[in-house]
Amino acid sequence: MNATFNPQRLIFGASSGLRSVLYRSVATPLGTWLLESGALDRFAARNRERHLTGFIHHEDGVFYQYIEGEAEAVAQVWHAIQNDPRHEGVTPLHLGPIPNRRFSRWAMGFNDGAKRSLHDWAARSGLSLKGRREAQAVGAFLEYASGAAAR
Numbered sequence: 001m002n003a004t005f006n007p008q009r010l011i012f013g014a015s016s017g018l019r020s021v022l023y024r025s026v027a028t029p030l031g032t033w034l035l036e037s038g039a040l041d042r043f044a045a046r047n048r049e050r051h052l053t054g055f056i057h058h059e060d061g062v063f064y065q066y067i068e069g070e071a072e073a074v075a076q077v078w079h080a081i082q083n084d085p086r087h088e089g090v091t092p093l094h095l096g097p098i099p100n101r102r103f104s105r106w107a108m109g110f111n112d113g114a115k116r117s118l119h120d121w122a123a124r125s126g127l128s129l130k131g132r133r134e135a136q137a138v139g140a141f142l143e144y145a146s147g148a149a150a151r
């Protein structure tokens with residue numbers, strides 16, 4: 001069979017390239033399980049295998065996670081995450097193609113609001129976390145937190 005004429009392959013071809021997803025969700029139970037249960041390390045190991053990179057922030061029971069990688073790998077993990085009962089109200093803030101990775105040093109970096117607070121940072125920076133501005137502000141905060149966490 002000639003792969004060029006396989007419609008699925010053509011779709012793959014059209015949708016390949018770097019993608020990212022940024023979402024917000026509510027942890028069930030409180031998000032501290034992520035670190036305490038060792039799940040963070042397991043998820044990070046899976047991300048490494050799939051060449052996914054990104055950063056997750058937990059603050060007062062709310063998660064913000066940014067994941068980036070090849071379209072197929074992002075689609076798979078995004079599907080699993082949306083159906084994961086350990087959080088609810090999974091709300092995508094931004095999905096789409098990206099020119100470059102923002103978190104190439106992190107398979108799954110983590111920050112807790114007790115250490116660096118998104119809300120305090122946004123207030124200090126004069127940024128709104130409401131409506132359409134949320135994705136941009138959260139993305140900028142995650143980059144800041146990822147840099148600070150590396151030190």
Ligand SMILES: Cc1cc2nc3c(=O)[nH]c(=O)nc-3n(C[C@H](O)[C@H](O)[C@H](O)COP(=O)(O)O)c2cc1C
Nearest residue numbers: 043044046047063065077080081082084086087108
């Ligand atoms: C807040 C949250 C973040 C998650 N992040 C990731 C992740 O970055 N990578 C990953 O492989 N799984 C992540 N998971 C777990 C997935 O939802 C899923 O359980 C895991 O990928 C195993 O999928 P499978 O059961 O389909 O094999 C996350 C789950 C939650 C609740």
